[in-house]
Amino acid sequence: MTSKLSAFLEDTGKLTRFSFRFFTEGFRPRYEIAEFLRQCYLVGNKSFTLVGLTAFILGLVFTIQLRPALIRYGAVSQIPYIVSNAIIKEIGPIVTALIFAGKVGSGIGAELGSMKVTEQIDAMEVSGTNPFKYLVVTRVFATTLMLPLLVLLADAISLMGSFLGYNIQDVMSFSRYFDHVFSNLTYQILLPSIVKTFFFGYAVGIVGCYFGYYSSKGTEGVGQSANSSVVISSLIIFLIDLIAVQFTDLLGYN
Amino acid sequence: MVNELSIINPVQDPKSTKAVIQIRNLGIRFAENIVLDHFNLDLRQGENIVVLGKSGSGKSVLIKCIIGLLTPDEGEILVLGKNIPDLGHHELDEIRVKMGFLFQANALYDSMTVRENLEFPLRRHSIKLSAEETNALVTEALTDVGLGHTIDMLPVELSGGMRKRIALARTLILKPEIILYDEPTTGLDPITGGEITDLIMEIREKYNTSSLIISHDMKCVKKTADKIAVLLGGKCYALGTYVELKASTDKLIKQFFE
Numbered sequence: 001m002t003s004k005l006s007a008f009l010e011d012t013g014k015l016t017r018f019s020f021r022f023f024t025e026g027f028r029p030r031y032e033i034a035e036f037l038r039q040c041y042l043v044g045n046k047s048f049t050l051v052g053l054t055a056f057i058l059g060l061v062f063t064i065q066l067r068p069a070l071i072r073y074g075a076v077s078q079i080p081y082i083v084s085n086a087i088i089k090e091i092g093p094i095v096t097a098l099i100f101a102g103k104v105g106s107g108i109g110a111e112l113g114s115m116k117v118t119e120q121i122d123a124m125e126v127s128g129t130n131p132f133k134y135l136v137v138t139r140v141f142a143t144t145l146m147l148p149l150l151v152l153l154a155d156a157i158s159l160m161g162s163f164l165g166y167n168i169q170d171v172m173s174f175s176r177y178f179d180h181v182f183s184n185l186t187y188q189i190l191l192p193s194i195v196k197t198f199f200f201g202y203a204v205g206i207v208g209c210y211f212g213y214y215s216s217k218g219t220e221g222v223g224q225s226a227n228s229s230v231v232i233s234s235l236i237i238f239l240i241d242l243i244a245v246q247f248t249d250l251l252g253y254n
Numbered sequence: 255m256v257n258e259l260s261i262i263n264p265v266q267d268p269k270s271t272k273a274v275i276q277i278r279n280l281g282i283r284f285a286e287n288i289v290l291d292h293f294n295l296d297l298r299q300g301e302n303i304v305v306l307g308k309s310g311s312g313k314s315v316l317i318k319c320i321i322g323l324l325t326p327d328e329g330e331i332l333v334l335g336k337n338i339p340d341l342g343h344h345e346l347d348e349i350r351v352k353m354g355f356l357f358q359a360n361a362l363y364d365s366m367t368v369r370e371n372l373e374f375p376l377r378r379h380s381i382k383l384s385a386e387e388t389n390a391l392v393t394e395a396l397t398d399v400g401l402g403h404t405i406d407m408l409p410v411e412l413s414g415g416m417r418k419r420i421a422l423a424r425t426l427i428l429k430p431e432i433i434l435y436d437e438p439t440t441g442l443d444p445i446t447g448g449e450i451t452d453l454i455m456e457i458r459e460k461y462n463t464s465s466l467i468i469s470h471d472m473k474c475v476k477k478t479a480d481k482i483a484v485l486l487g488g489k490c491y492a493l494g495t496y497v498e499l500k501a502s503t504d505k506l507i508k509q510f511f512e
Contacts, residue, residue, distance in 0.1 A: 128379035
């Protein structure tokens with residue numbers, strides 16, 4: 001028990017130091033622009049289909065399941081308002097971030113872990129490259145910037161699914177449905193939910209890179225890196241969400 | 255117990271007395287495990303030294319200290335007159351241009367083609383080259399290892415021997431004065447291993463490189479070594495030619511030659 005606690009605290013300390021290293025090295029030249037853009041493309045492109053499909057189904061199913069409860073209160077016409085609030089404030093960011101952690105976080109952990117055990121990271125250093133800047137900084141910036149974009153797209157696709165779900169049993173025109181959505185959508189709802197996704201993206205990137213960069217024990221270690229990246233970044237996403245909701249509550253945005 | 259360097263100390267070739275690597279009292283430990291303990295060795299211009307030792311004896315640690323991937327706890331590593339542990343990032347980068355490192359696992363970048371793998375060190379070190387010059391260097395390095403046709407292939411499409419040759423080509427592309435080989439024939443069949451051994455000798459002939467080679471493959475050791483340094487207990491236990499060490503009656507040395 002003591003050794004597990006000690007290992008947990010040690011890992012937490014190392015991860016914190018790794019995060020600080022990102023800030024000390026990430027904003028100083030040499031800037032790896034080409035690799036950053038390549039990572040943006042890979043990270044965004046790799047996740048878009050899965051995120052989009054999941055978001056569409058989520059919006060559709062959520063609307064269908066919500067309808068019977070709202071019928072009891074005679075509030076079916078409030079579906080666009082309720083669904084858009086739920087999706088934009090919470091469900092869209094959290095579900096997209098969790099899918100992102102599963103898809104991109106594990107990929108980063110496995111890729112860097114594999115590079116570590118096959119000495120590719122050492123080879124980069126010998127070739128005059130700072131591997132932290134080339135591999136870690138570019139990936140963390142890419143995940144931090146791409147996740148908010150994916151969340152915005154996921155929110156939009158999810159609302160399309162919701163529109164379809166509503167029209168399965170009721171009828172409302174596309175323009176009327178989205179008039180309802182946008183009439184209730186304020187910056188106080190949108191901004192906090194987007195701001196927190198930058199932190200989610202950062203968490204997925206830094207945790208994936210940390211476990212990959214310090215991978216050991218050969219191929220077994222690569223699997224462990226991928227697994228730990230998903231588990232820990234998912235946990236951190238919920239913790240950030242918890243802090244974010246307290247913060248927005250304090251500001252009166254809820 | 256035989257003292258360090260005391261078994262055999264061959265007369266140096268008077269034509270090549272300039273030491274390109276001088277290791278003095280090198281020491282490194284990981285937690286309580288002392289890996290290198292007052293290790294001393296000189297590598298001279300144009301010379302091939304093979305480091306022999308048991309698995310886990312610190313051979314890879316030694317060459318990773320020389321290239322600056324690991325920082326020793328004590329001692330000096332003078333490479334072309336500069337002490338590696340004292341160098342800053344830019345100075346280390348400058349000295350690494352003059353040193354090649356062939357990794358045991360080849361360390362080819364999986365996501366890059368052979369051409370991109372070879373161009374990587376050229377682009378990353380602060381070397382200004384035109385596209386034509388870069389292309390000429392890539393072509394020459396690939397021709398040296400006999401794999402010009404693989405230029406647009408990915409590492410995953412190559413056999414183990416081909417990957418080793420490409421890794422060697424990447425090592426050669428900066429025309430290094432010193433090459434560090436980490437078990438160059440490990441994991442290869444005897445024929446391919448023999449081809450890599452021949453390639454090491456051809457490279458020395460063509461570019462007059464000085465090499466530190468870590469190997470367990472006695473065929474490779476016999477063919478490539480001007481001298482053999484036996485690493486035992488973290489120290490250079492013995493230094494001599496293949497013939498001299500093979501004739502040794504010391505049981506710790508004999509175990510490598512049986």
